[in-house]
Amino acid sequence: MRDTSDLGNMKDAVMAAIIDLAEEHKDVVMLEADLMTCLGSTGFKKKFPERFYNCGIAEANMVGVAAGLSSMGFVPFADSFGVFSSRRVYDQFFLSVNYAKQRVHLIGTDPGVVAQVNGGTHMPFEDIALMRQIPDLIIIDPSDGQSCYELIRQAYESGHSSYIRVGRRGITHRYPVGTKIELGKGIVLTEGDDVAIIAEGETLVNEAVKAVEILKEKGIKATLVDMHTIKPLDTELIEKLAKKTGRILVCENGRYAGGLGEAVAGHLAKVNPTKMDFVSVGEKFGEVGNLSYLIKAFNFSAEDIAAKAEALVK
Amino acid sequence: MVEFIHLRKETQMLDLQTLEMLEKKAKEIRISTINEIAHLGKGHIGGAMSIVEILTYLYYHEMNIDSSNPKKEGRDRFVCSKGHAGPAVYATLADKGYFPADWLLTLNKGGTNLPSHCDMTKTPGVDFTTGSLGQGASAAAGIALGQKIKGESSFTYLIVGDGESQEGQIWEMAEFASTHKLGNLIAFTDFNRMQLDGYTKDVINMDNIDTRWLGFNWHVQRINGHDFTQLDYAIQQAKLATDRPSMIICDTIKSWGYKPGVGVTANHSMAVSEEDAKVAIAALEGGCV
Numbered sequence: 001m002r003d004t005s006d007l008g009n010m011k012d013a014v015m016a017a018i019i020d021l022a023e024e025h026k027d028v029v030m031l032e033a034d035l036m037t038c039l040g041s042t043g044f045k046k047k048f049p050e051r052f053y054n055c056g057i058a059e060a061n062m063v064g065v066a067a068g069l070s071s072m073g074f075v076p077f078a079d080s081f082g083v084f085s086s087r088r089v090y091d092q093f094f095l096s097v098n099y100a101k102q103r104v105h106l107i108g109t110d111p112g113v114v115a116q117v118n119g120g121t122h123m124p125f126e127d128i129a130l131m132r133q134i135p136d137l138i139i140i141d142p143s144d145g146q147s148c149y150e151l152i153r154q155a156y157e158s159g160h161s162s163y164i165r166v167g168r169r170g171i172t173h174r175y176p177v178g179t180k181i182e183l184g185k186g187i188v189l190t191e192g193d194d195v196a197i198i199a200e201g202e203t204l205v206n207e208a209v210k211a212v213e214i215l216k217e218k219g220i221k222a223t224l225v226d227m228h229t230i231k232p233l234d235t236e237l238i239e240k241l242a243k244k245t246g247r248i249l250v251c252e253n254g255r256y257a258g259g260l261g262e263a264v265a266g267h268l269a270k271v272n273p274t275k276m277d278f279v280s281v282g283e284k285f286g287e288v289g290n291l292s293y294l295i296k297a298f299n300f301s302a303e304d305i306a307a308k309a310e311a312l313v314k
Numbered sequence: 315m316v317e318f319i320h321l322r323k324e325t326q327m328l329d330l331q332t333l334e335m336l337e338k339k340a341k342e343i344r345i346s347t348i349n350e351i352a353h354l355g356k357g358h359i360g361g362a363m364s365i366v367e368i369l370t371y372l373y374y375h376e377m378n379i380d381s382s383n384p385k386k387e388g389r390d391r392f393v394c395s396k397g398h399a400g401p402a403v404y405a406t407l408a409d410k411g412y413f414p415a416d417w418l419l420t421l422n423k424g425g426t427n428l429p430s431h432c433d434m435t436k437t438p439g440v441d442f443t444t445g446s447l448g449q450g451a452s453a454a455a456g457i458a459l460g461q462k463i464k465g466e467s468s469f470t471y472l473i474v475g476d477g478e479s480q481e482g483q484i485w486e487m488a489e490f491a492s493t494h495k496l497g498n499l500i501a502f503t504d505f506n507r508m509q510l511d512g513y514t515k516d517v518i519n520m521d522n523i524d525t526r527w528l529g530f531n532w533h534v535q536r537i538n539g540h541d542f543t544q545l546d547y548a549i550q551q552a553k554l555a556t557d558r559p560s561m562i563i564c565d566t567i568k569s570w571g572y573k574p575g576v577g578v579t580a581n582h583s584m585a586v587s588e589e590d591a592k593v594a595i596a597a598l599e600g601g602c603v
Contacts, residue, residue, distance in 0.1 A: 029463070050463065051463065053459065053494065055490055056489070056490070056493075058486035058489070058490065060448075060452070060482070060483045060486060061452045061455070061483055061486035061487050061490050062452075063452070064449050064451070064452020064453050064455070064456060064483065064487070065452050065453070065455050065456035065459065065487075065490065066456060067442075067449075067452070067453050067456060068442065068452065068453035068454060068455060068456020068457040068458075068459070068460065069456040069457075069459060069460045069463075070456075071434070071441070071442055071453070071456070071457060071460075072456070072457055072460025072461065072463075072464065073460070074460055074463070091446050091449070092446075092449055092452070092483075095443065095445070095446050095449060096442075096443070096446075096449045096452070096453055099443060100433075100434055100435065100442065100443035100453075101434075101435050
């Protein structure tokens, strides 16, 4: 397995995965929507010019073309900002790709607050909810470079379509190469009996890691899970967490309605109703700002997470 | 400029025997289509009937396909982007032997393999799922691109509606296909001048459709879409234009061959009784459309 610890940005991990897959599999093709330099797919174009197509600023057509290519036996990776990969092409991705049982990996970059200075118009909070409506679709939101690389490869191997929710700039190196990273299986980062925190995505997992330390100082022992795969949901682990702690806080860089929190709550409502709370976005649209401002503005900070976890315990 | 019908040296005229075969097949497909819809009692009769000659020509005289091997490698592909014309596609595929003819009477009934709109996961011989207008066009461009990447000499044939061409995705596809020089993509516009709410001119005007496609750098021809000799000529010419995709604007009449629907603004999807069907079929068999 490739070691990604030398990569400087999440986009490098995304492109390393796609280029490595393309080296190994002739069916891998890549489609862009005029964001080649943003994701760094220029590297793919250079290496496989006959398998790279820039579709211009026409995302709906790009996803339709990807669907047609899939019907010809290719496995397209198509890229745009998350707002366009979800809201703008939803019907095309829903029908031409998924309803038609085609296989396309759609990359939606800059999820939620990660959109920073491009948000609010470019700040996708609702992509998780939208993508959760699509049967058999895989949704991943990796929290570090190594898991990003490995989960994209596993999504390809799964034979399903996927929505890859990922940041571009900067990178967290959380998992050394060799760590067991498995699609559909959350990773337990810390163990504790008082409360379980389920977090998704780089920003919220990073904040949650800090929150666990804050809680520790207060004598609260928290289990923390990196739920890198939103669909299919690791219900087995969720049930274990509910049984173990009886209190679950779900943290997501997205909207509450239809998000990971509701998915967890919906499952537990059926099998083991559990005391829960959520760190997510409610009735608010996105806005511009740098990451530290936005983390505070949307109450995503380690302090916010710790406060909610503490309230659950009390 | 739009290339109006004029014969070129390399064009072979359609021989009389083939022409008679195609006309006979078109009549049979029309009758099957009417029967499918009448058995259900209602359906998209108008837009199904207007594409019958295009379908007949492609399936009986043009495409490299094999109904005993619907997924044959290297075959030509067909996408009916106006997916609601499914009943005419199904009548054609059944006659070609892709599935038993008795499936036709299951159209749109629970558990059927023949849903209202074309579905590649259900119907043998359907190359792509359509129904949300505009989407089949992009899929066809993707298929044509895939054929090129694979180095195939095959073609992708696409039918879009004139009403459907109000969708922005059609024009996103148009610029993509010409930029990537998809000379193996041959499209038809079923220019029947009508849409669900009435005449296109009264909803969104689709005039100058030929110059619109010319503007997108397509090879453009305009023909009578119910005339096999014109279809024959236009497709041969389209295949010669290897450096760009082709659009053949087909002037057609919505519901052509099902008389009760001709000129009726509600003919997009209408009730078709067994009695109406009998009268229309008798007229077709008597040589009238």
